[in-house]
Amino acid sequence: MARRRFLAQLAGLPFLSFSAQAAEEPKKKMLKIMMKSAWGSDDPTKAAFPFHHGLALAEAGHEVQIFLLGEATSLMRKVTANAVVPVGWPPLSEALEKIMAKHIPVFA
Secondary structure (H helix, E strand, C coil), X not given: CHHHHHHHHHHXXXXXXXXXXXXXXXXXXCCXXXXXXXXXXXXXXXXXXXXXXXHHHHHCCCEEEEEECHHHHHHHCHHHHHHCCCCCCCCHHXXXXXXXXXXXXXXX
């Protein structure tokens, strides 16, 4: 009991409470991330990874770009994107709509 009261008094001191607040609120560093993929519609789960992961990183506050090459460039066609449904993830068309709404650049 006495120990708890003593610690409560220490927490009330201004110089100790300031350092406790600084320790509780670490600064988040915004990262610049480029997601690269060459997976096409032949493997829908791997093809959707850069879109879903890029979207999650953008929602966390990071600056994201998606770079597609090879077979992955075909995913930019609306017909192909609508047909890609990864296992355990939402359809690629939903992710693309959210990516376009967040203005995440996609280079193909």
